[in-house]
Amino acid sequence: MLFNYTAITKDGEPRKGSIDAFNEDAAVSALQRRDLVITSIGEAKTGPWWKSALPFLDAISQKDIVVLSRQIATLFEAKVPALEIFKLLANESDNETLRKILATITDDIQSGITISQAMGKHPRAFSNFYVSMVHSGEESGKLNETFLYLADHLDRSYALSSKAKNALIYPAFVITTFIVVMIVMFVMVIPRLSAILTETGQAIPLYTKVIIGISHFLVQYGLFFLLVLVVGGIFLWRFWIGRGGKTAIARLEISLPFIGRLYRKFYLARIATNLDTMLTSGIPIVRSIEVTAAVVGNEVYENILEKTAGAVQGGDTLSQALGAYEEIPSILIQMVKVGEETGKLGYVLKTLSSFYEREVNNEVDTIVSLIEPILIVALGVGVGLLLAAVLVPIYQTTSGL
Numbered sequence: 001m002l003f004n005y006t007a008i009t010k011d012g013e014p015r016k017g018s019i020d021a022f023n024e025d026a027a028v029s030a031l032q033r034r035d036l037v038i039t040s041i042g043e044a045k046t047g048p049w050w051k052s053a054l055p056f057l058d059a060i061s062q063k064d065i066v067v068l069s070r071q072i073a074t075l076f077e078a079k080v081p082a083l084e085i086f087k088l089l090a091n092e093s094d095n096e097t098l099r100k101i102l103a104t105i106t107d108d109i110q111s112g113i114t115i116s117q118a119m120g121k122h123p124r125a126f127s128n129f130y131v132s133m134v135h136s137g138e139e140s141g142k143l144n145e146t147f148l149y150l151a152d153h154l155d156r157s158y159a160l161s162s163k164a165k166n167a168l169i170y171p172a173f174v175i176t177t178f179i180v181v182m183i184v185m186f187v188m189v190i191p192r193l194s195a196i197l198t199e200t201g202q203a204i205p206l207y208t209k210v211i212i213g214i215s216h217f218l219v220q221y222g223l224f225f226l227l228v229l230v231v232g233g234i235f236l237w238r239f240w241i242g243r244g245g246k247t248a249i250a251r252l253e254i255s256l257p258f259i260g261r262l263y264r265k266f267y268l269a270r271i272a273t274n275l276d277t278m279l280t281s282g283i284p285i286v287r288s289i290e291v292t293a294a295v296v297g298n299e300v301y302e303n304i305l306e307k308t309a310g311a312v313q314g315g316d317t318l319s320q321a322l323g324a325y326e327e328i329p330s331i332l333i334q335m336v337k338v339g340e341e342t343g344k345l346g347y348v349l350k351t352l353s354s355f356y357e358r359e360v361n362n363e364v365d366t367i368v369s370l371i372e373p374i375l376i377v378a379l380g381v382g383v384g385l386l387l388a389a390v391l392v393p394i395y396q397t398t399s400g401l
Contacts, residue, residue, distance in 0.1 A: 005041040034107070104118075210389075319340055
């Protein structure tokens, strides 16, 4: 729970802020340990009702974390103390949720805990990968370099994922528009035209009967059909968020024709990039694999990496452990093996990361170039068949008069 408080320091300075705690007593105890005399404390308001109903409107985007990491790195390079950095950024952030998190981190750092421990309390903003990297930077005394690594890494990852998502915006918009137009035609246009055909008494072709039948179904049972779709969507979403559903969808992602190849390369690029960044920062290989498993974003590869971490801990090399899975391409395994034998695993992983990122960019460009003509042809055929099914009988009727 989040509590707002006002207090006075031992030097008599007023202080106000917010703190995360299990209950009010725990919040009071935590503030007293910081040598603060509490004048008032209360549970923070949750905000407008729509923020609870629509939490994505109050979310922290990956871009926010990229910008934050770059700002922290810049301020560390300027020799600004850590406490002042987070205090400054807490006041400057445009995202309200992130601003509150940074204020809490400022309070935690002031109480004596490390930056990584303070960030670890906010998994919504900082992943296991992020926290582990910061912890490594604290141990090595190179926090400024660590945040630069994080900013560069997250920037590349954000650019890659954004390009893949943006490639799907155009087809999604076109398909949605097509569906809306078809529904309007089936519900409003086709019934009027079918009435004209029925009044003529002329024999109606089979394909026209099918179109009229679909139109009649949507007019009579459209709301019921919509309700079924909504209920089915809810059940599908509940299945999707479950462990079994996530695994099934993750397997489907990497198995689809054309798109599956893009997803595989995207996740392999993420695995290579994360491992390279963490190993370069001095994090042990088993811990690096475990953290990468937690942030890879695909259940299939997550399971593979979790088992790989156990195998490496048991004495296997990384290439031996990965070689047991067909989802890992042989070229990656051979490259990792070369890196292990030459003692340049980090360099090899960086090379693999760059290779797969280029492959993902090429795949996205290829798919985007193919999507537009395919959609135009498919939509043209769909609209043409619909119009032909209705207009051809009308033409035959008028020509026979």
